[in-house]
Amino acid sequence: MPRNPALSAVFCACAVLAGCAPVLGALEIGAQVPALTGVTWIKDQPVALTGALTLVEFWSTEAPTASTTRLTELGHRYREVLHVVGLSGEKAEVVRPFIDDLGGEIDYHVGLADAATVAAWVPDGELPDVFLVDGDGRLAWHGKPDDMESVLARLLWGTVDTDLLLKLAPLEQELRELTEGDHPDPQQANSDAWDATTKILATDPANVFALRTRFSLAVELDHADEIRSALAALPLARLTAEDADELARDRLDNEDLAHRNLDLVVPLVRRALTLDPDEPAYIITEARLLATAGLIDEAIAAQTRALHLDPEDDALAATLEYYRSLKGLRATLLHDLATPAPAAPPERPQPRSLRAAPAVTDPGPVVP
Template sequence: MKKSLVKLFSRRAGHWLFAFLIINGMAAGTVHAQTPAARPPSATAAPAPVAGDEDMPSLKVGDPAPPLTVEKWIKGKPVSKFVPGHIYVIEFWATWCGPCRAVMPHLSEMAARYKDKVTIIGFNVLEISAGKNKSGDYVTKVANFVKNLGDGMDYTVAADVREETTYKEWMTAAGMGGIPSSFIVDGNGKIAWWGHPMVLEDALELVMDGQMTPTKRMSLWQEFKAKNEKRMALAEQMQQLKKAGDNAKALQLADQLIAETIMGKSPFVIAKYELLKSTDPAKAKAYGNEILKTFANDPLTLQDVARTIINNEDAADKALALGIMEQAIQRCAPDDPFAYSTLAGIYFKNGDHKKAVSTQQYVVKLLEDTSLVEQRQEIKDKAREDLAKYKAGK
């Protein structure tokens, strides 16, 4: 069953993040939903230390939370100290980290839901580690990213100092090797929990209720894995119903999966669109417009949907893909070569070769700029190949 799902979602949605999640239960803690600009050794997945390790973490659950050493507060009210009686979530992320970006819509929802009791801080780290230029202006890069994303990152945001002090005093000290990673600071200013943001809300509820215990901390991950296995089974069932022609029940499962999935919704969004298209094109068109509104602040989901439906032969689908991608690009950082490359390809498939060429020229220019990030050579070569194809018009 797992192999069939991997094939399905890799082929239909280009979303191998979901395939990774369902097979590994997020055990590794960190993946990249998009090809990242770089993978600093300190930002790759690493298992938490276990008893007997020579290098046990110096920061443990129950310890006072370290201070936040900040280069700049980019959004929201600065947090100079952890106020007694208030709860804080520190979410470590980077602009080049796909899963960090994928979880931002959910974090924004949480920030609104718990605004009177919890402050969520998106703490940017490892921007300098990801590039060759250690003196680059990473703060402006992060600020531009946050500004473009707008309400898609609707919580407090800060950037680490160039020396990566906060990353070292939190992530490294806790033995955490991958981002995104979340820490919860309780009302006493102590570390109550840390782990992957996929489990964050359940952990936060326990901390807020004063119910977090060592046993419950251990059980959170197992509970998540069980839920994930259930989602995997539902996804397989949805596909079987679709094959059997029972589109009504398949649509019900697609809606359920969209509602229950925190990150990686796009395979189910696409499945719902294709199910509607096969039964009621008018409803499919309406749902296409709904996607633009529902995921307005989720550019990764919009990109996944656009990348998939652009390959359909229907002219209406190609037009929808362009509309979705043009909206997505408004929420993407101006130096995101992957998003602009997708837009160029969609222009080309819609017959607008002039815009395809100009957009792809911008992609090539971005990839040649090593002020912060050095891209892999194969990515640069592919960008130039695409540019030549667009110029040739074939």
């Protein structure tokens, strides 16, 4: 059982949502990746792993990727600066029908990799597997499809590069080891983890993994004021929209109201919406912030806009109805508080039979 469930949850959420923890395998961060000379291209043109950031995903029809639509979106959105490649080690007669069935869902480079290429890139055979290769042909990141979004965005925005990710890899590994598993001295492990976040943030001030871990540690180590200090010192210009939104949600989800620091959440929400104003997830966060601040009409307007952008999401509609119910409740409460309480009715005289009998005065001793 993990030593610290709260910190373990932070680590897991960060690894899944932010993609900030590269998985090191046979190919090391910063190393030149193998050439794709053993690839037969069956969709689009061959790709050279230099000159632009390249996303390479190895998959198979038996372990299909769930991210084909997203990869197509990324390829279209960043076509000038990002190459998207899907590679399978299976036979053409297996892969071609699979690709044809998906139709336009896969609109990026697809190739058939020979056994030597697959072994060089994915020696453990665990698929699907994603590699981000910088413009110099060096491995910048390696992990699973669900983990790549944040680091990909930071690479595209230029807020990190391969050299920085290479420096961060051992520091983040140290922090993971301190926040996972059992430790003989948990208090010392927490203190060491705090120092590890300090080292990471000195290298990468916008590192979401270190920031969220630091927020959790701050309460445990009685450094709660550091939460506000860390938020105030955030270099907003280095945050991607996804990272800004994740940090905003982290604060809104915090059960300790005193540590939410909602005034410092506002710039995070604005940052996300400035970079991507039509992303429903970021508008939802804005609506949550507005509702939390008591601005119900504004929250309803924001949630309505998010639902308009994603009308098939039933959860968005349910939340919108919740905000509307809050507005109704607010009106009811304001009416009740503004209405004077009715005066107490005058005391009614009791029936004679219920009235108290007159007090009997003791006449004292009888004098003969």
